[in-house]
Amino acid sequence: MGLFDFLKKGEQKPANPVKPGTPHGGMADPIQQSRPAQPQAAANMDTYTVKSGDSLSKIAKNFYGDAMQWRKIHEANKDKISNPDMIQPGWVLKIPKQ
Known part of the structure; x- marks a missing residue:
């Protein structure tokens, strides 16, 4: 930007537009690219593998x-649990953190 650039009329555009998500200069961050993307929801969840004799209420009591x-656990696992009274050993359930 020169000394009298403020006198120019019209829309000013940056010479090298920066793409969103890249540092200045437009180059992709190699460290950022090597990290796997983690869903935000995963940060707020634990997991639990159902054992024989478990119920959603027993699991809720433990956590x-x-x-x-138990409804929190059921809501987080609706894709897997159609009937909350019938869970199967071996299922890995998502447990929302409080």
């Missing part, structure tokens, strides 16, 4: 200290 919180 939350309150068996009535």
